[in-house]
Amino acid sequence: MGERSRGVTIADVAAHAGVSQASVSRVLNGKQTVDPAIVRRVQASIAALGYAPSAAARSLVHGRNDTIAMVVPDLGNPLFQGILQGLSLAAAADGYRVLVADTAERVDEEEAIALEARHRCDALVLCAPRMPEAQLRRVVDRVAPVVVVNRQLPGADVPIVGVDYVRGIRDLVDHLHALGHRRLAYLGGPTASASNAERVRGVDEALAAHPDVQIEVLPGGSRLDDGYEAADTVLAARERGATAVIAYNDLAALGLMTRLRELGVHVPGDLSVAGFDDVPMARFALPRLTSLSVPRGELGAQVWARLRTLIAGGPIEHTVLYRPRLEARESTAPPAGPVVERTNP
Amino acid sequence: MGERSRGVTIADVAAHAGVSQASVSRVLNGKQTVDPAIVRRVQASIAALGYAPSAAARSLVHGRNDTIAMVVPDLGNPLFQGILQGLSLAAAADGYRVLVADTAERVDEEEAIALEARHRCDALVLCAPRMPEAQLRRVVDRVAPVVVVNRQLPGADVPIVGVDYVRGIRDLVDHLHALGHRRLAYLGGPTASASNAERVRGVDEALAAHPDVQIEVLPGGSRLDDGYEAADTVLAARERGATAVIAYNDLAALGLMTRLRELGVHVPGDLSVAGFDDVPMARFALPRLTSLSVPRGELGAQVWARLRTLIAGGPIEHTVLYRPRLEARESTAPPAGPVVERTNP
DNA sequence: GCGTGCTGAGAAACCGCTTTCTCGACTGCA
DNA sequence: TGCAGTCGAGAAAGCGGTTTCTCAGCACGC
Helix, strand or coil, rough: CCCCCCCCCCCHHHHHHHHCHHHHHHHHCCCCCCCCCHHHHHHHHHHHHHHCHHHHHHHHCCCCCCCEEECCCCCCCHHHHHHHHHHHHHHHHCCCCEEEEEEECCHHHHHHHHHHHHHHHCEECCCCCCCHHHHHHHHHHHCCEEEEEEECCCCCCCEEECCCCCHHHHHHHHHHHHCCCEEEEEEEECCCCHHHHHHHHHHHHHHHHHHCEEEEEEEECCHHHHHHHHHHHHHHHHHCCCCEEEECCCHHHHHHHHHHCCCCCCCCCCCCEEECCCCHHHHHHCCEEEECCCCCHHHHHHHHHHHHHCCCCCCCCCCEEEEEECCCCCCCCCCCCCCCCCCCC | CCCCCCCCHHHHHHHHHHHCCHHHHHHHHHCCCCHHHHHHHHHHCCCCCCCCCCHHHHHHHHHCEEEEEEECCCCCCHHHHHHHHHHHHHHHHHHEEEEEEHHHHCCHHHHHHHHHHHHCCCCECCCCCCHHHHHHHHHHHHHHCCCEEEECCCCCCCEEEEECHHHHHHHHHHHHHHHHEEEEECCCCCCCCHHHHHHHHHHHHHHHHCCEEEEEEEECCCCCHHHHHHHHHHHHHHHCCEEEECCCCCHHHHHHHHHHCCCCCCCCCEEECCCCEHHHHHHHCCCEEEEECCCCHHHHHHHHHHHHHCCCCCCCCCCCCEEEEECCCCCCCCCCCCCCCCCCC
16 A cells, blocks of 8 residues: 555655654554653654655554445436535544445345445445345444434434424424415435435324325325436326426526426415525525425534444444424415415405 | 454464465465465464454554545635545555545644644655745655645745646636636636746736736635625626636636626626636536636546655655646637727728 | 376465564563 | 662564465376
């Protein structure tokens, strides 16, 4: 690996300074008292020789390499990008670096990639929204210490950090309900995705909480194009009475809004639209997109906090779910036409 | 580090199989002929014991760890995200993993971070748009093998992969000129950024190529907010006669367009706007944003190709600059008012 | 029948560092 | 002055593999 002056070893330094390797090591790690004169000589030799200790040798003897791996299905996803950034910054503060392992959505290789990545690192962060639960449980057992992102694994011995999608959707439905909407559409994400399933659960719970509300679930997707192309589907739902749409995420919502505008459908006049994630662009869309804000960087930092505890031999900390914060903006408004209810008639 | 069954070593396998460590190693690496019976016994023992060789020990003896590091100023930047993804996928195909080191724009720590990252890995990818050239040259010397992204270092012994910003800007100016624009504004990016400097050079060259064109350089930025907040500045330039704006990147352009629409300034009717990078959102903005497409993933793959050659002891390959592809969309159109020139009157 | 040349497996050295072990020297107290 | 107790530095034993070196065993040839 990487010493710029490959070949300069601790033995060279020891020889140059006229002391033993052990003393050089002691000076380097400063965990034992060493004669100040020796310290000076060693430091001088280190500087003179341009010595830098081998990370590999250190890893071997310590049994760790101060590196963790993050397994993601798609680095192009803003959520994972944000988590990675937060994780990377938080871990760096403790001297840890992050290795990325992009599985490129190949669910069948996810396990092997996770195992391999874990094998190079001290711990793992697993983002595997599509992996079957049974498999995930098995993998989690084998790669500990590990933190799982955005999955539910009741009873499993693993810390989980995630977003409370259920709650987010419920809050959003509450918001739309308060605005007067009674017929909604949920434009779903990838069907195999656990976080989409959570959102659907949110839809179900919202339905239970609002007997006067109907929510139609539509096939959608997670990218801009998916939203764009789902416009027809959405408009069909509108024909059936829907006055507001909740998209799987902001990307889909933004794509949808673009197409709607092209088609002359006014948002929120003709249809309210809301997203999820609160990507930076949401604030800059026209109309500004109502969304659920997710603290991506904070999520990453929280993942690191959990992992650090685990690495240090600490307990498996409790699952933490971030409740998305509703950012009500211009893309959602009371439905046009006769308002169903009014507090003060 | 990470064997799931920590403690199982090659010695255990050897003992279990009743052979020497050397034989186990041979079976593992398959680079020498071994008695088939021994091979079977060893493989059985490996399976039985759940043995996995220690990556650290391998690293120590081989002097490499099949990991490269990518140093970036800000993981939030779409360009670096794209490069990272492309790099990560390409490197993975050769069994290499990528470590990320986000310097969080702290230019003064960039060097130390690069050195430290290099020290853990076999090679480095350096994205340091703000680092002073002299320092960059020094760093590059010390961390080889390394590939530099988006910088010019004439005479330096280092492969460079980047975007031809000069050419991109020239092409864009050509496009605007052909549309009839004669007074333009360039809404700049971070002043210390090398890629901004390149764009400015593009502006200069374009001026030289089009004596009838004037381009005003405005202070801007690289994020959505920067563009949004620069609207007044841009409109002032418009008062002075500018009919088109080139933003540092798409984010700034999108932010600007949002604000312009709020202010009732029509794009491209009142003002043409163009960006750089062709982020996915560009196609979904209204109007669709004219931009210069940069193959981010391809850039990452190309970086890996260069690095792989270097790691294998190959030559320092030539600098490769990707010429951005002009994606002329709706946000740029002929200027309103009397057209200055016309081919056929 | 015995020397020569291979083949293949085990013994041991080595990668570069940390850490224990050992021992000499020095301090303090009787 | 002598002996137990400390302290600090060097020697050496790992950490877990790979690779060289060595040598036993065997086929072949004269």
